[in-house]
Amino acid sequence: MIKFQYNKTSLQTLDKQLKMRIRALPTIKNKESALRSEVKKAKEDADKFDRQLAEILNSMSGMLQLYNEYNPELLRITDVKMSVKKIAGVRTPILEEVKYETKYFSLFNAPAWLSDGIAMLKEVINIALEREFYLRKMLLLDKARKKTTQKVNLYEKVQIPGFEAAILKIKRFLEDEENLSKSAQKIVKNNQKI
Numbered sequence: 197m198i199k200f201q202y203n204k205t206s207l208q209t210l211d212k213q214l215k216m217r218i219r220a221l222p223t224i225k226n227k228e229s230a231l232r233s234e235v236k237k238a239k240e241d242a243d244k245f246d247r248q249l250a251e252i253l254n255s256m257s258g259m260l261q262l263y264n265e266y267n268p269e270l271l272r273i274t275d276v277k278m279s280v281k282k283i284a285g286v287r288t289p290i291l292e293e294v295k296y297e298t299k300y301f302s303l304f305n306a307p308a309w310l311s312d313g314i315a316m317l318k319e320v321i322n323i324a325l326e327r328e329f330y331l332r333k334m335l336l337l338d339k340a341r342k343k344t345t346q347k348v349n350l351y352e353k354v355q356i357p358g359f360e361a362a363i364l365k366i367k368r369f370l371e372d373e374e375n376l377s378k379s380a381q382k383i384v385k386n387n388q389k390i
Contacts, residue, residue, distance in 0.1 A: 198358045202369045210366070217351050224348050231282045231341035237332035245327035252320055255325035270299050271314055278327065286340040288333040291326055294318075 200206045275295040280287045296318060301310065 198355075198362045200362045200366065201364055204370065207366045207370070210359050210363050214356065214363065217359070218355055221348070221351050221356075222342060224351065228341060228344040228348055231286070231337055231344060234283050235334055235337045235341055238337060240328050242327055242330040242334060245323050245330060249320065249323045249327060252316070252323065254277075254386060256316060256320075270301055271305050271317060272297050273321070278329070283337060284340070286337055288336055289329055291329040294322055294325060309316075 198210070200210055273292075273294060274297045276294040277295070279290045279292050281290050282288070298314060
């Protein structure tokens with residue numbers, strides 16, 4: 197509900213508000229469509245990493261029984277470097293690099309597969325982390341898209357029609373007032389002639 201008064205100042209204020217929203221609407225619509233495509237792209241990327249993760253885990257299924265011999269303390273993540281990229285005004289995380297620390301182990305006393313197993317484990321971790329980053333990016337962008345869609349709908353369906361209706365009411369009121377004033381002046385003029 198738009199509050200207004202039946203005067204020229206209120207008319208000018210509402211007119212300014214209406215013009216501002218009409219000018220802003222195409223920009224907001226463009227932002228919404230950009231966010232929509234970015235959400236779709238982030239979902240596709242996350243799905244791609246899901247498939248990669250499934251493929252690598254399937255290829256490792258024969259080796260999983262050997263991991264009973266694996267010592268989980270051999271490999272640990274020391275740092276996850278990330279950056280932030282703005283997409284349509286939304287700050288999204290980007291995975292830059294994952295740093296690992298591998299504890300010393302004797303190549304002669306360890307199982308022969310251990311070096312390859314650690315490399316595969318790093319690959320699985322990288323894919324899983326990348327997937328999480330894309331899922332987070334998708335959630336952030338989708339939240340921003342929903343807000344933008346709400347704003348577009350608010351402008352298109354509520355505010356712009358509301359301002360137009362209020363402006364029309366004020367204009368009609370002012371015209372009626374002017375007509376009444378002119379009619380009253382004519383009556384006074386006619387009464388003075390008599």
